């Protein structure tokens with residue numbers, strides 16, 4: 001994925017959501033040693049310091065140069081005030097031991113006030129995204145990040161952001177896998193020249209947070225059949241599907257074998273009939289449905305969060 005300034009975001013990244021402290025540093029080291037050059041982080045994951053130690057060790061040892069790495073992080077909900085954005089990014093940079101990020105994203109279109117415990121949910125009318133975006137643009141102007149974007153935004157929220165943005169968002173990160181293909185969003189982003197990164201591209205296998213009633217991509221005969229035909233794993237099929245449609249999947253793993261397996265998905269060439277079969281699985285199923293932003297009394301509900 002090549003940006004206007006010729007920066008390149010590698011099409012496959014390492015996700016670090018729910019990569020626990022004590023494991024994530026080693027996973028980042030192993031990932032970089034097996035060829036990953038794109039690491040997806042966020043302040044709220046609580047593991048940026050350990051990731052920073054790992055990055056420092058490979059950079060200091062000359063195993064990789066900074067300009068060969070693509071590092072993303074995300075602004076948390078409690079730092080949406082324009083004046084809070086640069087300080088939040090500076091904290092992330094200090095934790096990651098980096099001078100600049102490649103990409104900084106607004107993590108959720110949700111604002112929270114950290115002066116209360118737990119932080120209260122603040123309506124977007126009170127803390128508008130347009131104000132937060134001014135802070136994001138200031139980060140860009142200060143050279144603290146090379147690109148800015150958003151995460152978990154709908155087409156409607158992107159269009160609203162376009163109305164005030166001086167600098168358009170360059171990347172959108174959303175949950176995306178064959179059960180949640182979001183074809184309309186993919187088409188919209190193509191027209192608007194916004195690259196898409198796909199989180200939870202494997203559909204969160206084995207997560208205790210996923211209800212038993214949820215569909216599983218790993219039990220799916222269509223995915224299994226394609227994996228058989230290519231002599232590869234189901235995970236590799238899912239990642240190849242994401243890349244084939246021009247999106248950048250960021251599977252999380254802290255397991256050395258699965259890190260390699262996921263990276264090798266770049267060698268799998270799905271056929272157009274594989275893509276048709278995988279596209280038939282779309283049922284708009286969200287594993288991360290955002291219901292944690294909708295407790296009683298919240299200004300957010302699933303309708304105004306996703307605009308659908």
Ligand code: A2P
Nearest residue numbers: 200201202203204205235251252253254255258
């Ligand atoms: P682990 O870290 O033990 O490898 P997603 O990115 O869709 O949210 O999925 C992340 C989950 O998928 C993690 O629990 C991760 O566990 C697991 N996982 C990552 N890669 C693979 C793989 N190749 N095969 C099976 N499970 C995987």
